[in-house]
Every structure is written in C-alpha cells, then in structure tokens.
Amino acid sequence: MSEEETGSQSEKPWGGRFSEPTERDVEAFTESISFDRRLWKEDIEGSRAHARMLRRIGLLSEEELGQILSGLDKVAEEFASGTFPVRIEWEDIHMHVEKRLVHHAGPAGLKIHTARSRNDQVSLDLRLFVRKEAAMMAVSVEGLLRETLKKAREYRDFILPGYTHVQQAQPISGGYYFGAYAERLLRDRARLLAAVASAGLSPLGSGALAGTTLPIDREGVAAELGFSGVTQNGLDAVGDRDFVADFLHALSLLMVHLSGWAEEWVLWSTREFGMIRLPDRLLTGSSMMPQKKNPDILELVRGKAGRVFSDYGALMTLLKGLPLSYNRDLQEDKERLFDALDTARACLSMMTHAVSGMRFEEERVAEILKGTELLATDIAEDLVRAGVPFREAHAIVGRIVADAAQKGRSLEELTDVDLKPFFDRFPPGYASTLSLRGSVERRSHVGGPAPETVMRRIDALWKELFGEGSKTASGQ
Numbered sequence: 335m336s337e338e339e340t341g342s343q344s345e346k347p348w349g350g351r352f353s354e355p356t357e358r359d360v361e362a363f364t365e366s367i368s369f370d371r372r373l374w375k376e377d378i379e380g381s382r383a384h385a386r387m388l389r390r391i392g393l394l395s396e397e398e399l400g401q402i403l404s405g406l407d408k409v410a411e412e413f414a415s416g417t418f419p420v421r422i423e424w425e426d427i428h429m430h431v432e433k434r435l436v437h438h439a440g441p442a443g444l445k446i447h448t449a450r451s452r453n454d455q456v457s458l459d460l461r462l463f464v465r466k467e468a469a470m471m472a473v474s475v476e477g478l479l480r481e482t483l484k485k486a487r488e489y490r491d492f493i494l495p496g497y498t499h500v501q502q503a504q505p506i507s508g509g510y511y512f513g514a515y516a517e518r519l520l521r522d523r524a525r526l527l528a529a530v531a532s533a534g535l536s537p538l539g540s541g542a543l544a545g546t547t548l549p550i551d552r553e554g555v556a557a558e559l560g561f562s563g564v565t566q567n568g569l570d571a572v573g574d575r576d577f578v579a580d581f582l583h584a585l586s587l588l589m590v591h592l593s594g595w596a597e598e599w600v601l602w603s604t605r606e607f608g609m610i611r612l613p614d615r616l617l618t619g620s621s622m623m624p625q626k627k628n629p630d631i632l633e634l635v636r637g638k639a640g641r642v643f644s645d646y647g648a649l650m651t652l653l654k655g656l657p658l659s660y661n662r663d664l665q666e667d668k669e670r671l672f673d674a675l676d677t678a679r680a681c682l683s684m685m686t687h688a689v690s691g692m693r694f695e696e697e698r699v700a701e702i703l704k705g706t707e708l709l710a711t712d713i714a715e716d717l718v719r720a721g722v723p724f725r726e727a728h729a730i731v732g733r734i735v736a737d738a739a740q741k742g743r744s745l746e747e748l749t750d751v752d753l754k755p756f757f758d759r760f761p762p763g764y765a766s767t768l769s770l771r772g773s774v775e776r777r778s779h780v781g782g783p784a785p786e787t788v789m790r791r792i793d794a795l796w797k798e799l800f801g802e803g804s805k806t807a808s809g810q
C-alpha cells in the first residue's frame with residue numbers, strides 16, 4: 335500500500351504518542367482542509383522561505399534544499415491543476431502540503447518542519463493572505479473611487495437637493511454629492527492599507543509558542559517574504575489575529591458605506607423619487623409582474639453588509655475568550671475572513687457598475703426642486719449680514735416660509751413686496767437674487783458645495799490616486 339492509501343494513525347505526525355487511530359467523526363469535526371486549502375500558495379511560499387533558511391543555518395544540505403524546492407513546485411502544480419489529493423486525516427493545508435512534499439521529495443521532505451509549528455505556520459499563511467488581499471481590495475476601492483470622481487466631474491454643476499432626515503435641506507451640487515462618497519472611500523482605502531501594515535511582521539520562528547533551540551534566522555525569512563520585520567514575542571504571535579480583525583473592520587466600514595449608498599439609490603430610483611436611473615444591464619425583472627425593473631444589486635449590497643458585520647462579530651467573539659497562546663478555536667477565523675472578503679469584494683464590484691452606469695433624471699430633479707424651501711437658510715444668513723442676530727433671523731425667515739407655504743408659493747418666486755412686511759431692510763431687488771445655483775456657488779469655503787471648491791478637491795484626489803494630472807478628472 336502506498337502511503338496515501340493506508341489512512342490510519344500512522345498518517346498523523348503525532349502518531350508516535352498515540353495508541354489508537356482517531357475516531358472518524360473526530361477527524362471530520364477537526365479538519366480544516368475543506369476551507370484552508372485556499373491558503374495553499376501562502377503555505378508553499380512560506381515553506382520555500384523556511385527551507386532556504388534551514389539551508390543557510392546548515393540544517394539542510396544543498397541537495398536536500400533542491401529536493402525540497404522542486405518537491406514544493408510539484409505540490410504547487412497539483413494544486414494549480416486540481417489534482418491535489420485531499421484526505422481529512424491530514425487535517426489541514428499545512429499537513430497536506432508536508433505530506434505531498436514528502437511524497438515528491440523523499441526523505442529531505444521529512445526535514446521541512448524543523449524549527450516550525452503549524453501554529454507559527456498558520457499565522458504566517460494568514461498574514462501573507464491578508465497582506466495580499468487587503469492590498470488588492472484597496473486597489474478595487476480605487477476602481478470605485480475612479481468612477482465616483484468621474485461622476486463628480488460629470489455632475490459638477492448639476493443642482494440637487496441635499497437631505498438630512500430624508501427631508502430636503504439645502505441645495506448642493508452633483509460634484510459635492512459624489513465627492514462625499516469619494517471621501518468615505520478614501521478613508522476605506524486608508525483602512526485597508528493599514529490592515530496590510532497590520533499584517534506586516536513575520537511570526538515564523540515563534541514555533542508552537544516558545545520558539546526553538548535551533549539557530550534560526552528569523553529576519554532572513556521575514557526579508558525574503560517581504561515583511562518589514564519579525565514579531566517580538568512568540569507567545570503573543572501564534573495567537574494574534576489582530577490583523578484579521580483590522581481587515582474585517584476595514585471591510586465592515588466599507589460595507590457600511592456601500593450599503594448606505596445602495597439604500598439611497600434604491601430610494602432614489604423609485605417612481606416616487608425618480609431621481610436616478612440605472613441601465614437595464616444592471617437591473618433584474620419579476621417572474622410575474624411584467625412591468626418591473628428592480629435594483630436587486632443594490633438591495634443585495636445592502637443585505638450582504640449584515641453578513642460582513644456578522645463575520646467581523648464572529649471573529650471578535652472567537653478571540654475574546656482565548657487565553658495565551660494558540661487555541662484550536664482560531665481555526666474558525668478562516669471562514670469568517672474568506673466570507674467577509676468574498677462578500678465585500680463582490681459588493682464593491684456591483685457598486686462600481688452602479689456608479690459608472692447611473693444617470694440623474696435631470697428633468698425630474700428639476701421638477702422636485704421647484705417650489706422648495708431650500709433657500710431658507712441663505713435668507714437667514716443674509717439677514718445676519720444686515721446685522722440681525724442669527725436666532726432672530728431664523729425666526730423671521732420661518733415666518734416668511736410659513737406665509738409662502740400658506741399662499742402656495744416658493745421662496746424663489748417671492749418678490750420684494752412679499753418680503754417687506756417681515757423685514758424692511760432687504761436691499762432693493764433682493765428677492766430676484768435668490769437662486770439655487772447662486773446658493774450653491776456662495777458656499778465656497780473649504781468643505782462647501784461650490785463647484786469650484788469641489789473640483790479643486792476632486793482634481794487633487796484624482797492626481798493623488800491616479801497621478802494623471804487634473805485634466806483627466808476634469809475632462810475636456
């Protein structure tokens with residue numbers, strides 16, 4: 335019988351200490367290969383660096399190193415081609431790779447686990463994984479930022495109502511609107527990059543928890559794997575999953591932003607609001623109601639946000655009760671990590687489609703803006719300019735608004751004659767100066783909605799992120 339077919343206690347690296355085979359149910363319960371096989375590249379990459387280090391410190395001969403490296407290449411090929419044999423008695427990715435390495439490399443393979451434990455190994459694999467995936471997510475966020483900034487440019491002068499409490503509040507520009515989401519995404523990107531840094535130290539050499547008596551070169555391994563340094567306490571390092579939590583925190587806040595945006599557009603694309611339209615290629619229909627066009631992708635982004643938060647919550651709950659150092663509970667971190675990542679990535683891609691494909695229904699927005707009270711705050715501020723204390727100005731304009739509402743007129747339609755009874759020092763012709771566009775343009779301080787101000791920020795962001803100069807963002 336070949337070693338793959340025996341399937342017994344002799345398969346276990348700890349077999350020497352045990353007197354009977356593991357219960358099959360126990361194997362099924364404790365295995366993680368069904369999900370941690372996703373870490374195969376990281377596991378092999380770490381093993382390559384570890385083997386080179388063992389060679390440097392004289393624990394492997396040049397020949398043995400060669401056998402191990404080409405053995406690992408063969409293992410990688412098996413994974414890549416889908417021919418890798420999975421056996422639950424080999425538990426996890428680490429033991430699978432080692433078993434197949436021994437199969438391909440022969441006795442040299444038996445030396446790969448020198449000065450190493452699966453405890454520092456799994457921590458290493460996860461750090462490599464988080465580092466790569468968090469960096470890739472940051473790039474995907476940049477993709478959405480690109481579309482968002484393009485829309486900001488496209489709608490820079492477009493006037494729409496700004497809301498608080500989903501009630502019309504003050505007029506804003508389209509550039510300001512998209513610029514708001516750009517700021518959120520920018521912070522999401524920074525948090526993802528921070529998660530990359532959080533995974534930036536190599537734990538290899540921590541061993542099971544307390545290092546090794548062998549003369550290892552931790553810094554060399556760390557440098558080869560592109561880490562900025564090594565962890566400083568093995569007891570901490572093998573049980574540390576802060577970097578996974580940092581990543582899931584970043585993904586959770588990203589989902590908060592995407593989900594809120596999705597909700598806004600679900601609302602804005604209803605017949606009642608009718609402010610935006612998504613192209614048919616992004617919509618889905620009803621199996622029964624022929625007229626329907628539904629924004630399912632937005633609803634699923636909103637729905638899937640909860641899933642990412644629960645992954646994050648599950649991870650934190652997993653970690654909160656663990657004594658030092660490694661505990662098997664930690665095996666439960668991976669599915670939470672993978673699920674949060676896959677979910678957030680898919681949602682990000684859908685929102686990127688939605689942003690690039692959306693259009694404002696310009697006529698409908700103009701209609702919504704007719705007869706609104708969005709300029710009330712501007713009038714109050716003009717009274718302040720005339721020396722009226724703000725609280726009194728607020729009350730005066732409140733009366734103007736109430737009177738106009740009673741007469742069924744909008745603030746924009748009021749004449750000097752209408753205003754006079756409420757305040758006799760409005761300058762002549764004041765009423766005709768009121769306009770939504772003017773209101774937006776006047777709020778030109780840093781952080782305000784005036785198109786010029788907004789575009790300075792949008793162009794600077796574009797330049798910082800995409801480095802192609804402001805012209806690309808600002809278009810023709």
Ligand code: ARG
Binds near residue numbers: 370453
């Ligand atoms: N599959 C394990 C995990 O994901 C790897 C580490 C196992 N270590 C151990 N001593 N059982 O956490």
